[in-house]
Amino acid sequence: MTQTQSIEERLFTIRYKADDKSHLIIKDHEVCARCEHKDCNYFCPADVYLWHDEEKMTSVAYENCIECGTCRLACPDFNIEWLYPTGGYGITYKYG
Amino acid sequence: MRTTVLQSGNLPISKMWPRIGDEIVADERFDAVVVGAGPAGTAAAYTMAKGGLKVALIERGEFPGAKNIFGGVLYRKQLEDLIPEFWKEAPLERTIVEQRLWILGGDSAVTFGHRNLKYKEPPNCWTGLRVKFDQWFAGKAEQAGAIPIYETVVTELLLENGRVVGVRTDREDGDLRANIVVIADGVNSLLGKSLGIHREWRPDEVSLAVKEVIALPKQTIQDRFNLEDDEGCTIEFVGHMHGMAGLGFLYTNQDTLSLGVGVMVSDLRNKRIKPYEVLEGIKRHPMIQRLIQGGEVKEYSGHLIPEGGLDSMPPLAGDGWMICGDAAQMVNAVHREGTNLAVTSGRLAGETAIAAHAKGDFSAAALDEYTKAVRDSFIYKDLKKYRGVHGLLAMGASDLLFEKFPQALNDAAYEMLLVDGVPKKVKQKAAVGHLRDVAGGNWKLLRLALKGWRAMNG
Numbered sequence: 150m151t152q153t154q155s156i157e158e159r160l161f162t163i164r165y166k167a168d169d170k171s172h173l174i175i176k177d178h179e180v181c182a183r184c185e186h187k188d189c190n191y192f193c194p195a196d197v198y199l200w201h202d203e204e205k206m207t208s209v210a211y212e213n214c215i216e217c218g219t220c221r222l223a224c225p226d227f228n229i230e231w232l233y234p235t236g237g238y239g240i241t242y243k244y245g
Numbered sequence: 246m247r248t249t250v251l252q253s254g255n256l257p258i259s260k261m262w263p264r265i266g267d268e269i270v271a272d273e274r275f276d277a278v279v280v281g282a283g284p285a286g287t288a289a290a291y292t293m294a295k296g297g298l299k300v301a302l303i304e305r306g307e308f309p310g311a312k313n314i315f316g317g318v319l320y321r322k323q324l325e326d327l328i329p330e331f332w333k334e335a336p337l338e339r340t341i342v343e344q345r346l347w348i349l350g351g352d353s354a355v356t357f358g359h360r361n362l363k364y365k366e367p368p369n370c371w372t373g374l375r376v377k378f379d380q381w382f383a384g385k386a387e388q389a390g391a392i393p394i395y396e397t398v399v400t401e402l403l404l405e406n407g408r409v410v411g412v413r414t415d416r417e418d419g420d421l422r423a424n425i426v427v428i429a430d431g432v433n434s435l436l437g438k439s440l441g442i443h444r445e446w447r448p449d450e451v452s453l454a455v456k457e458v459i460a461l462p463k464q465t466i467q468d469r470f471n472l473e474d475d476e477g478c479t480i481e482f483v484g485h486m487h488g489m490a491g492l493g494f495l496y497t498n499q500d501t502l503s504l505g506v507g508v509m510v511s512d513l514r515n516k517r518i519k520p521y522e523v524l525e526g527i528k529r530h531p532m533i534q535r536l537i538q539g540g541e542v543k544e545y546s547g548h549l550i551p552e553g554g555l556d557s558m559p560p561l562a563g564d565g566w567m568i569c570g571d572a573a574q575m576v577n578a579v580h581r582e583g584t585n586l587a588v589t590s591g592r593l594a595g596e597t598a599i600a601a602h603a604k605g606d607f608s609a610a611a612l613d614e615y616t617k618a619v620r621d622s623f624i625y626k627d628l629k630k631y632r633g634v635h636g637l638l639a640m641g642a643s644d645l646l647f648e649k650f651p652q653a654l655n656d657a658a659y660e661m662l663l664v665d666g667v668p669k670k671v672k673q674k675a676a677v678g679h680l681r682d683v684a685g686g687n688w689k690l691l692r693l694a695l696k697g698w699r700a701m702n703g
Contacts, residue, residue, distance in 0.1 A: 156521055159457075159545035166307075192513050194455050194520040194547035216312060217547045218433040223448045223514050233305050233435070236415050237396030241311040244458040244501070244544045245375030 156196050160213050168238040171211040173197065173220070174230040181207045181228065189220050189229070215240055275301045277598050278412050278423040279391075280399045280436060282309035282383045285570025285587035285594075286429030288327055291382075292595025294389035298602055301421060302383065302391045303414065305398045310379025314456060314546040316494045316503060316581060318479060319373040323585040327592055328385060336381050338372040338498035339477025340365055343470075347532060349484035350655025354532045365476070372477050372496045372503065374458070394421075402426060402436055402566070408607075409440075409565035424607045425598050426566045429591060432549045434572035442568065443559040448511035449639040450553035450574075452491065455520045456505030459540035463500045469536050470497050481581065484651030485530055487518050488644035492581070493527055495536065502537060504528070507550055512643050520547065552578040554635040555628040561619055562612035567594040575624055579631050579701070586624045593618040633700030642693075649683045 175181060182205050189198040195213045198220065200206075216239055221231035233239070279290045282304035290302040306312040318341065324331050343360035364370075387393050394414075403411040403420060411422035428436050432451065437443055461469075470478040482493040491508035506523050513520060527533055551557065551574040558574045561567060569575070570587035577586065597615035601607050619625050638646070657676035661669070684690035 153525060154542060154545075156519075159521060159542070162542060162544045163546070186517065188514045188517065191517045191519055192453070192510070194453060196519070215547045217453060218549050219451075219453050219510055219513075221433070222445050222451065223510050225514075227445070231433075233398045236305050236398045237307050239312070241307050242314060242376050242544060242546055245310055245314045245377075245379070245546070 160195060160215075163215065164241045164243065165212060166238050166241065167212040168235050171209055172232045172234045172239070173209050173211045173214060175207050175209060176228050176230055178206045180226050184226060184228075186225075189224055192219055192223055194219070273421070275299050275392075275421060275423040276602055277301075277425040277427060278303060278421050279427040279429060280412060281429035281431055281570075281572070282306075282386075282393075282395070283313055283379060283429060283431060283570060283587065284382065284584045285572070285575075285591040286427060287379070287382045287386050288588040288591030289427045289429060289567075289569060289595040289598070290391040290591075291327060291386040291389050292592050293598050294386060294391040296595070296599035296602075298599065300386075300391045301394050301423070302386055303397050303399055303412070303421075304383070304393070304395045307396055308380055309383035309395070310376045313375040313379055314454075314548045315373075315375055315584060316454075316456070316496060316505065317373055317375065317584070318370050318496070318581065319378065320370045320582065320585040321368050323588045323592075327588060332368060332371070334381075336373070336377040338374065339472070340368045340475050341370050341372060341477045341479055342472075343476075343478040345478065345480040347480055347482040348651045348654055349482050349530060349532065350652050351485065352531050353655045353659065354482070355651075355654050355658050360478075372479070372498050374498065374501075374503075399430070399436065401439060402428075407564060409563070424565065425601065425612070427591070427594050427598070428566060428568040428572055429570050429587075430572050432551045432571040434568070437559060437568055437572050440563075440566070442563070443557070446551070446553065446557070448514055449509055450551065450557050450635070452507040452509050452550045452552050452578075453513060453520055453547065454505050454507035454550055455524050455545070455547045456503060457524065457542050458498075458544040458546075459502045459504055459537050460500060460543050461502060461537075461540045465539070466497050466500065466502065472497065475499075482527075482533075483647060484655075485527065486523055486647060487516050487526070488648035489513060489516055489518075489523070490638045490643040490647050491523070492578070494581070495533060501543060502540065504533070504537060509552070509638060509643065510549075511639070521545070550578070550583070551576050552635065552638075554578070555625070555632045556635065558628065561616045562597075563609045565607050565612075567597065567612055567615045569594050575628070577627050577631065579634055580627070582627075586627075589622055589624055590619060593622065630703055631701060632703035633696075637696060637700040645684065645693075650680070653680050653683045 276298040345358035348355045398415040399412045480495040489508040489512035493506040496503040569590040575586040576583040
C-alpha cells in the first residue's frame with residue numbers, strides 16, 4: 150500500500166526558490182490573538198501558519214507556500230497581506 | 246524533452262532585460278500586453294501575434310506552466326479552433342475513452358460510467374500535465390511572434406483618466422505601455438481586484454484542490470484501468486470527504502496517475518480539517534487504494550478553482566482591458582471544464598483586440614465586442630445552464646449532499662443486491678424511507694430534488 154505521507158515529505162517533492170523576504174505578511178498579530186478558531190492553522194495546504202501561544206504571534210513559513218491564495222480570502226479578518234513572490238521565485242512544479 | 250522555452254524561438258526579453266538598471270524594454274510600446282501565460286493568456290497572445298499585433302506575454306513563473314496545475318483534462322474542440330490538429334505535436338498524456346463517476350460510501354461505491362472507442366477518432370479529450378503543456382502552448386505563441394517576458398510579476402495596472410494604458414512589473418524601470426492589456430492572471434486575479442471589477446472571492450466561490458502525481462509502471466496502469474496503448478480513463482468521485490462540498494478525481498497519465506480532491510473553501514474552513522488529510526482519507530478508501538498501491542508520489546500540488554459560476558463573473562472588458570479564464574471565474578465545475586473555457590475566452594479577446602487595433606479604437610465600447618462574443622459562446626451558455634449550482638452548494642447542505650446521500654445510496658444498493666430472504670418490496674420501501682429520513686422528510690426530499698433539477702437546468 151502507498152505509505153502515508155507527512156506534509157514535510159509532500160512539500161519536499163516541490164522545487165522552491167525562496168526569496169529572502171516574505172510575500173505573506175500578518176498585518177496585525179493582535180488580530181490573531183483575538184481570533185477564536187485560528188482557521189489558517191488548518192486550511193493551508195502547506196502548513197505555512199502556526200499560532201504560538203507564548204509569543205502571541207502567528208509564524209509564517211512562507212518558504213513552504215504553494216501560492217494557492219486560500220489564506221488571503223479565508224482568513225476571517227483578512228489579516229494576511231498576500232502578494233506573489235518576486236518574478237521567478239517561489240514554487241516551480243515538475244508535472245503540474 | 247525540451248529544456249525550457251527560454252532557449253527556443255526569440256531571445257526572451259527576460260534575458261535582454263536584466264533586473265537592475267536597464268531601459269531597453271521600458272521604452273518599448275506594445276499593441277497588447279498579456280498578463281499570465283496560462284491557457285487563457287497564451288491563447289490571447291497567440292491569436293493577436295498571428296494577427297500581426299506586437300504582443301508581450303508576461304508570466305511570473307520561471308517558465309509558462311511552472312506554477313500551474315489542473316486535474317487535468319484537455320479538450321480538443323476549443324484548442325483545435327486555434328491550432329488545427331495540435332494533438333499531433335502537443336505533449337498530451339492519454340486519449341480518454343472512458344469517464345467514470347463514483348459515489349463513495351465509507352468503504353464502498355455506487356459506480357456509473359461510459360466507455361466508447363468513438364472518443365478516439367476524432368479524439369474528444371486527453372489527460373495532460375500543465376508544466377509540459379503550458380510550455381508547449383506558450384512556445385506556439387512565441388513562434389507566432391509574441392514576445393516572452395517571464396520571471397516577471399505584474400504588480401499593478403497603469404491607469405490614465407480611468408483607462409488602462411499598460412502594466413507595472415517588478416523589474417527595474419519595469420513599466421510596459423500598451424493599447425490593450427489582457428488580464429489572464431488566474432484565479433487569484435489581484436489585477437482584477439485592483440481594477441475594482443470584482444471584490445475578494447468569498448470562500449464559497451472557490452474550491453481548494455490538492456493533488457498528487459503518483460508514478461506507476463505504464464503496464465500496471467493499463468492493466469488496472471483496462472486500457473490499451475494510449476487509451477486513458479478518468480474517474481470523478483463524490484462522498485467520503487468529511488461532509489464537505491467537493492469532487493475528487495483520479496486520472497490516468499502515461500506512467501503516472503493524477504489523484505486529487507477539491508473542496509469548497511468555506512466548508513474546509515468550517516470543518517478545520519487539513520486539505521492533505523482529506524486527500525489522505527481518499528487514498529485509504531478501498532476503491533482508490535487498490536488503484537494507486539505501490540505507486541510513488543512524485544509531486545504534491547495545490548491550487549484554487551473558481552466555482553462561483555455565472556453570478557461571480559465580473560464585467561469582462563473596459564477602457565483598454567479585457568479579462569479571461571480563471572480570473573473571470575470561467576469554470577464549469579459540474580463538467581470539470583476549465584482550460585477549454587480559458588482558451589476560447591483568450592481567443593475571443595485576441596480577436597476583439599485585432600479588430601480594435603484595425604479601427605484604432607480601444608475604448609470600453611470597442612472592447613465590449615469581447616463580452617458579446619463570450620455571451621454568444623458555450624462559455625456563457627453553459628455557465629448559465631448551471632447558474633443555480635453555486636447556490637445549491639453554498640446553502641449549507643454540504644453534509645447532506647456530499648456525505649449522507651452518498652452513504653444512503655450505497656446502503657440502498659447494498660441492501661437491494663443482498664440476497665437474504667427479505668422480499669424486494671420491503672427492501673425498496675426501506676431504501677426510499679432511508680433517503681427520505683436522511684433528507685428530513687418527504688417534503689424536504691422533494692424540494693431538494695426540485696432545487697437540484699433547477700440548479701442544473703437554468
